[in-house]
Amino acid sequence: MLQAHTVADVRAAEAALMSQVPPGSLMRWAAAGLAAYVREVAPGSGPVVFLVGTGDNGGDALFAAAELARERFVAVAIADPSRVHVEGSYAAQAAGCRLVDSPRGFGVVVDGVVGIGGAPGLRPPADAWRATIEAERPFVIAVDVPSGVDVDGATVAGGSFIPADATCTFGTYKNALLVDPAAGWAVRGALPRLIDIGLTPYLPAPSIEALQAADNRLLLSVLGSTLDQRGEAPTQKYTRGVVGVAAGSTAYAGAALLCVRGAQSGPAGMVRFLGEQDLAARVVDRCPEVVAHTDPAERGRVQAWVVGSGGGDEAAARLAVALEDEVPVVVDADALQHVPDRFDVPVLLTPHAGELARMLDVERSAVEADPLGHATRAAERWEATVLLKGARTLVVAPGEPARVNLTGSPWLATAGAGDVLAGVAGSFLAAGADPRDAGALAAFVHGAAAVVASGGGPVTASRVADAVPGVIAAWRNGTLDESQVRDWRDR
Ligand SMILES: NC(=O)C1=CN([C@@H]2O[C@H](COP(=O)(O)OP(=O)(O)OC[C@H]3O[C@@H](n4cnc5c(N)ncnc54)[C@H](OP(=O)(O)O)[C@@H]3O)[C@@H](O)[C@H]2O)[C@@H](O)CC1
Numbered sequence: 001m002l003q004a005h006t007v008a009d010v011r012a013a014e015a016a017l018m019s020q021v022p023p024g025s026l027m028r029w030a031a032a033g034l035a036a037y038v039r040e041v042a043p044g045s046g047p048v049v050f051l052v053g054t055g056d057n058g059g060d061a062l063f064a065a066a067e068l069a070r071e072r073f074v075a076v077a078i079a080d081p082s083r084v085h086v087e088g089s090y091a092a093q094a095a096g097c098r099l100v101d102s103p104r105g106f107g108v109v110v111d112g113v114v115g116i117g118g119a120p121g122l123r124p125p126a127d128a129w130r131a132t133i134e135a136e137r138p139f140v141i142a143v144d145v146p147s148g149v150d151v152d153g154a155t156v157a158g159g160s161f162i163p164a165d166a167t168c169t170f171g172t173y174k175n176a177l178l179v180d181p182a183a184g185w186a187v188r189g190a191l192p193r194l195i196d197i198g199l200t201p202y203l204p205a206p207s208i209e210a211l212q213a214a215d216n217r218l219l220l221s222v223l224g225s226t227l228d229q230r231g232e233a234p235t236q237k238y239t240r241g242v243v244g245v246a247a248g249s250t251a252y253a254g255a256a257l258l259c260v261r262g263a264q265s266g267p268a269g270m271v272r273f274l275g276e277q278d279l280a281a282r283v284v285d286r287c288p289e290v291v292a293h294t295d296p297a298e299r300g301r302v303q304a305w306v307v308g309s310g311g312g313d314e315a316a317a318r319l320a321v322a323l324e325d326e327v328p329v330v331v332d333a334d335a336l337q338h339v340p341d342r343f344d345v346p347v348l349l350t351p352h353a354g355e356l357a358r359m360l361d362v363e364r365s366a367v368e369a370d371p372l373g374h375a376t377r378a379a380e381r382w383e384a385t386v387l388l389k390g391a392r393t394l395v396v397a398p399g400e401p402a403r404v405n406l407t408g409s410p411w412l413a414t415a416g417a418g419d420v421l422a423g424v425a426g427s428f429l430a431a432g433a434d435p436r437d438a439g440a441l442a443a444f445v446h447g448a449a450a451v452v453a454s455g456g457g458p459v460t461a462s463r464v465a466d467a468v469p470g471v472i473a474a475w476r477n478g479t480l481d482e483s484q485v486r487d488w489r490d491r
């Protein structure tokens with residue numbers, strides 16, 4: 001599991017580590033890692049300018065500038081000469097770095113204005129440097145985090161920040177490097193470079209986690225509970241879990257099918273469908289494995305429900321029925337507007353930004369500007385797990401590290417993809433995962449399936465569902481490669 005930590009936790013770990021090593025060691029290690037990263041992402045001998053702020057972030061930049069000045073033309077722009085990192089400044093001067101007053105004219109800019117000590121937004125002269133960068137569009141490498149973002153909140157609330165093409169961070173990821181909207185401005189692609197400076201043993205539980213292709217332990221632990229004593233084969237369909245789908249409506253018949261196909265593609269052993277006669281007949285026609293029920297009183301036993309995708313006016317009644325069964329429930333789409341004040345069963349709420357905005361009675365733009373804050377608010381408000389869909393889907397449960405999903409493709413933003421996701425999540429719930437694990441596992445395989453099915457081009461939600469079983473198999477077998485799970489070249 002990939003991890004991010006809050007600024008306070010990073011500072012506490014840094015203090016503990018610093019007491020064990022010679023003074024200045026951490027900054028030297030950070031600067032060496034930064035210099036190597038600059039060589040890698042901006043190779044050659046072209047000029048580079050380092051923007052240097054008043055804190056240790058500027059110190060990292062100055063030591064890296066000194067190292068690179070042996071190989072290429074290096075300039076430094078100092079925000080406030082009266083408050084510059086003294087040893088770093090001597091090192092840069094001794095190495096022959098040229099002093100400049102702005103990044104104007106440079107093709108490569110290293111942003112060492114502020115790191116984890118920065119308040120959101122930029123002060124002079126960094127705000128003017130930002131304007132120059134915006135006008136000239138050089139290649140920007142951020143030191144630790146892009147300057148001006150809100151590091152813990154992962155927002156760009158200050159309004160003024162320096163977008164980066166690449167980021168080199170130290171010790172652990174920070175929230176702003178994994179969670180949107182800040183993360184989208186930290187790097188082109190998925191992940192910043194993480195330099196190991198020996199902080200790990202001193203770090204507490206993370207604030208953010210992300211599943212990775214290389215780590216299938218969570219998947220195996222959920223699948224393990226559905227397999228026989230030797231962990232080899234499912235004992236029978238009921239031990240794998242039965243998922244009930246009460247989705248779709250006359251107006252949105254396709255949502256029923258997509259949700260069912262999602263549910264079938266996950267680990268559960270059986271899918272029941274609950275809906276009116278015509279819809280049930282269409283579902284069974286297309287998915288003959290499904291057992292359909294038209295009378296809620298005769299709905300059959302399930303281990304989890306999925307309710308609401310394309311549910312229209314029927315969503316409220318279906319949700320009430322599902323909640324009677326005292327099993328975990330995925331609450332999606334139309335059902336989200338009918339949630340009770342509190343739930344007596346484990347629940348996974350799966351809104352997109354617009355749906356979450358309606359639930360919380362705020363503007364959609366407010367949710368998009370601060371997805372982590374709003375998902376956390378909803379999780380606390382309903383004491384439930386919230387899966388907030390987006391380019392980097394969040395899964396937030398009260399009192400637990402939030403999870404962010406790093407699989408997927410921009411092509412996944414297609415009609416019906418959310419219905420498939422709700423079905424997959426229901427399947428994991430029925431197989432025994434708790435809502436937080438079910439949400440994270442479903443988002444991961446759904447995103448990876450989109451990459452496999454899309455091949456870099458447009459894809460339909462049905463094809464995403466079809467690709468899910470293969471992704472689960474590859475992940476389970478340890479053959480899923482990190483490069484196969486995300487396609488973010490277009491972002
Ligand atoms: N922790 C670790 O493990 C390691 C940490 N390391 C490095 O240290 C960095 C943290 O250094 P840090 O604590 O000195 O804070 P930093 O980010 O330089 O910012 C504070 C300075 O900026 C100023 N300032 C504030 N807001 C501003 C704004 N909006 N616009 C402009 N200026 C602003 C603020 O001024 P003040 O508010 O005091 O007037 C203060 O002077 C960290 O990110 C990493 O790079 C590595 O060396 C090794 C391992």
Ligand SMILES: Nc1ncnc2c1ncn2[C@@H]1O[C@H](COP(=O)(O)OP(=O)(O)O)[C@@H](O)[C@H]1O
Pocket residue numbers: 352389390391392393408409410411412413414415416417418419420421446
């Ligand atoms: N820019 C994007 N990049 C990657 N995935 C995205 C992006 N935007 C949305 N998604 C994903 O696409 C799916 C869309 O779901 P949703 O909004 O519910 O659509 P629908 O209601 O049509 O099914 C979600 O899984 C979401 O995480």
